[in-house]
Amino acid sequence: MSTLNSSKRQKQRKVLLMGKSGAGKSSMRSIVFSNYVAKDVRRLGATIDVEHSNIKFMGNLMLNLWDCGGQDGFMENYLHHQREHVFGSVAVLIFVFDIESREFQADVINYANIVSALEECSPGAKIFCLIHKMDLVQTKLRQPLFEERAEYIRAASESFRDSVDFFPTSIWDQTLYKAWTQIIYFLIPNASTIETLLQQLAEVIDARELILYERTTCLMVTHVTRGIEAQNPFTDRFERISSILKTHKQSIAKHTGIPAGSANFAEMQIKTGRFMFFITRLTENTNLAASIPPSEQGFNAARINILLARQKFAELDIATKARPGIQEVFTRSAEADGTMGNETVTGSGLQAGKGKGAEYGAGLSGTMTA
Amino acid sequence: MASSYLTVPARRHPENGQGQSNDSRSRRFKPAAQLTLLRYLQDLQDAEVPPSPVQPRFHTGRMPNSKDGDDKPRLLLMGQKRSGKSSISSVVFHKLPPSETLYIETTTRIKKDSMHSFMDFQIWDFPGQVDFANAANLFDVDSIFNEIGALIWVIDAQDDYFDAIARLNATILNLQTTYPNINVEVFVHKVDGLSEDYKSDLFRDIIQRVQDDLSDNGYENAPVSFYQTSIYDHSIFEAFSKVIQKLIPQLPTLEALLNSLCANCRIQKAYLFDVLSKIYIATDTSPTDMASYEICSDYIDVIVDISEIYGWDRPEEEDSGGESGNQDAESLIRLEKKGNNYLYLREINKYLALICLMSEDSPAEKKALIDYNVGVFQEAMKQVFPR
Numbered sequence: 214m215s216t217l218n219s220s221k222r223q224k225q226r227k228v229l230l231m232g233k234s235g236a237g238k239s240s241m242r243s244i245v246f247s248n249y250v251a252k253d254v255r256r257l258g259a260t261i262d263v264e265h266s267n268i269k270f271m272g273n274l275m276l277n278l279w280d281c282g283g284q285d286g287f288m289e290n291y292l293h294h295q296r297e298h299v300f301g302s303v304a305v306l307i308f309v310f311d312i313e314s315r316e317f318q319a320d321v322i323n324y325a326n327i328v329s330a331l332e333e334c335s336p337g338a339k340i341f342c343l344i345h346k347m348d349l350v351q352t353k354l355r356q357p358l359f360e361e362r363a364e365y366i367r368a369a370s371e372s373f374r375d376s377v378d379f380f381p382t383s384i385w386d387q388t389l390y391k392a393w394t395q396i397i398y399f400l401i402p403n404a405s406t407i408e409t410l411l412q413q414l415a416e417v418i419d420a421r422e423l424i425l426y427e428r429t430t431c432l433m434v435t436h437v438t439r440g441i442e443a444q445n446p447f448t449d450r451f452e453r454i455s456s457i458l459k460t461h462k463q464s465i466a467k468h469t470g471i472p473a474g475s476a477n478f479a480e481m482q483i484k485t486g487r488f489m490f491f492i493t494r495l496t497e498n499t500n501l502a503a504s505i506p507p508s509e510q511g512f513n514a515a516r517i518n519i520l521l522a523r524q525k526f527a528e529l530d531i532a533t534k535a536r537p538g539i540q541e542v543f544t545r546s547a548e549a550d551g552t553m554g555n556e557t558v559t560g561s562g563l564q565a566g567k568g569k570g571a572e573y574g575a576g577l578s579g580t581m582t583a
Numbered sequence: 584m585a586s587s588y589l590t591v592p593a594r595r596h597p598e599n600g601q602g603q604s605n606d607s608r609s610r611r612f613k614p615a616a617q618l619t620l621l622r623y624l625q626d627l628q629d630a631e632v633p634p635s636p637v638q639p640r641f642h643t644g645r646m647p648n649s650k651d652g653d654d655k656p657r658l659l660l661m662g663q664k665r666s667g668k669s670s671i672s673s674v675v676f677h678k679l680p681p682s683e684t685l686y687i688e689t690t691t692r693i694k695k696d697s698m699h700s701f702m703d704f705q706i707w708d709f710p711g712q713v714d715f716a717n718a719a720n721l722f723d724v725d726s727i728f729n730e731i732g733a734l735i736w737v738i739d740a741q742d743d744y745f746d747a748i749a750r751l752n753a754t755i756l757n758l759q760t761t762y763p764n765i766n767v768e769v770f771v772h773k774v775d776g777l778s779e780d781y782k783s784d785l786f787r788d789i790i791q792r793v794q795d796d797l798s799d800n801g802y803e804n805a806p807v808s809f810y811q812t813s814i815y816d817h818s819i820f821e822a823f824s825k826v827i828q829k830l831i832p833q834l835p836t837l838e839a840l841l842n843s844l845c846a847n848c849r850i851q852k853a854y855l856f857d858v859l860s861k862i863y864i865a866t867d868t869s870p871t872d873m874a875s876y877e878i879c880s881d882y883i884d885v886i887v888d889i890s891e892i893y894g895w896d897r898p899e900e901e902d903s904g905g906e907s908g909n910q911d912a913e914s915l916i917r918l919e920k921k922g923n924n925y926l927y928l929r930e931i932n933k934y935l936a937l938i939c940l941m942s943e944d945s946p947a948e949k950k951a952l953i954d955y956n957v958g959v960f961q962e963a964m965k966q967v968f969p970r
Binding site for chain 1: 874875877878881882884885886888889890891892893894895897912913914915916917918919924
């Protein structure tokens with residue numbers, strides 16, 4: 214997939230959001246990408262034809278989201294007159310099923326039509342099916358119902374049968390973030406490079422966990438977990454953190470009068486006897502959340518090291534900084550799946566950072582005790 | 584760095600002298616009971632008080648006419664049936680989501696809840712059908728009303744309120760002779776559904792009617808306060824904060840402490856929160872607005888949630904050579920826009936947290952100074968609440 218557009222500086226990834234009218238496509242999009250509060254989505258009207266939105270993520274990923282109105286008339290149009298236009302060069306199709314739908318069979322037929330159009334125009338695409346409005350189902354019935362529906366839909370997925378992924382979602386809890394995190398992760402072209410870099414950073418600052426997330430959507434890009442933190446009983450913590458941060462962003466926006474889009478905090482710290490946690494800006498549009506062992510010195514060193522590592526991550530954002538030389542390096546590394554040369558360069562950069570940071574930390578503690 | 588160290592003692596002195604008169608304060612630093620915010624969450628499950636050998640001495644908020652009892656001031660929730668009494672106590676003290684209150688069943692007997700918090704108190708939720716004050720032959724009125732902290736009367740603003748007012752006045756007049764010191768707090772409830780204009784008209788009308796009626800019966804200047812509340816926003820918490828504040832004898836001391844802290848650190852607004860219930864027990868005396876309360880309250884949510892995620896019991900608590908983190912949780916948020924907008928939180932003791940809102944003119948480099956001053960404040964708090 215990455216070789217497809219590699220000539221372009223910025224990777225435009227086309228994402229289709231489809232499903233029956235009223236299934237909750239636009240609600241979902243508004244919450245994830247436009248800072249809507251869940252209860253505000255009732256104000257949304259029906260989507261007419263296609264609404265486009267562009268969202269810039271880290272690692273030269275530009276999401277080109279097509280929110281397709283789901284009324285039958287539009288569906289016809291997509292499938293016939295605009296078949297090539299709509300279904301061509303699609304990276305991901307997100308199909309939203311309403312769990313409460315009375316005509317599930319009809320929905321699946323619709324879905325099958327779209328799948329065959331997709332198969333024809335962009336056979337390399339990936340399908341995510343979201344079974345939406347799960348909050349309307351009783352808690353104990355959710356899982357079996359979800360599985361039953363998923364199996365049924367999978368049977369109608371033709372050649373995508375083995376690759377299609379299913380998620381139960383609801384705008385009222387963090388399941389929405391869970392699904393979208395997976396989708397974003399799939400779309401990021403250089404995820405492995407970012408992860409390698411993060412892993413190195415985590416080792417250097419002795420972090421228990423690092424979470425890289427996009428600033429406006431609060432969607433996690435990727436994370437690194439080290440040591441015993443892997444046993445953290447909260448396995449849903451990533452989407453929970455997305456949800457917590459998003460709620461907080463809205464609260465800040467509401468009470469300070471800053472528009473929600475730009476109500477970002479420059480920094481957040483929580484220090485307790487059991488852990489230390491901070492969030493700081495990493496690149497143009499990502500923040501890094503780090504959970505580290507409780508140590509004031511380690512905390513200061515970690516902050517400084519992240520400051521130093523910013524440069525390295527910024528270079529991944531080719532979209533913002535056109536540096537042909539570096540781009541070459543990364544495309545090459547992406548082809549070779551992380552070559553040795555690249556790794557050693559970044560590694561040494563970080564090591565140097567650590568030296569300085571540790572020195573700084575020691576300096577600080579010196580003055581504190583004096 | 585050096586200059587900020589020089590200013591520290593200079594700024595500390597007013598704090599030391601003004602807020603606290605004891606010069607013989609002990610200098611040795613006692614680490615507060617080690618805890619994390621996580622522990623609050625565990626407390627939430629069983630709000631019943633564990634037996635404590637230490638008798639609470641300072642914070643009973645007991646009225647002079649009370650007899651010896653279980654030493655807990657009571658908040659009585661009364662009002663017409665279906666006015667929202669049980670919803671209020673569930674939302675405020677059991678953290679029930681407001682939307683779930685639809686399913687609460689009618690209260691048929693007195694429901695007693697204990698809050699185990701910075702100050703222990705009981706909430707008694709009364710069924711609305713029965714008039715307790717007038718049914719003296721059926722109920723032991725004395726046992727209900729002695730040791731009372733406050734009587735909260737809930738009036739449904741979306742319903743006909745004449746009956747409610749009549750009963751409220753009857754109750755007040757009834758209690759006036761026996762328990763003249765009871766604070767009566769009237770919650771004009773369910774105001775969320777009303778328009779701004781109508782809401783204030785209605786509010787004024789209710790105040791007018793209650794006061795007229797009382798003075799007609801010869802009771803002038805009754806100790807009755809009024810609040811507009813709703814469980815769907817923060818107003819109910821704010822109203823409860825004001826009610827509880829009246830029961831804290833040390834409130835003037837706390838306010839003086841917070842005032843001097845604000846003046847010395849150029850803090851815009853400081854709140855002392857009870858983390859569990861998100862009621863603030865004191866704030867500095869500058870004007871309060873809802874927005875700053877809400878922002879602080881949401882901030883607590885963030886910290887408690889994140890602490891829950893990362894504060895889990897790790898199998899082997901690896902001690903890195905004796906060096907450990909803060910005894911008391913501490914947090915800050917710096918906003919990107921609007922200069923240096925700051926939110927600062929510091930755990931004061933097991934139940935209380937100090938939250939400060941700071942604006943542009945309290946710059947980031949002075950964090951050490953703020954930390955220090957808050958440390959002094961914390962010391963002072965230990966003397967105010969010795970528990």
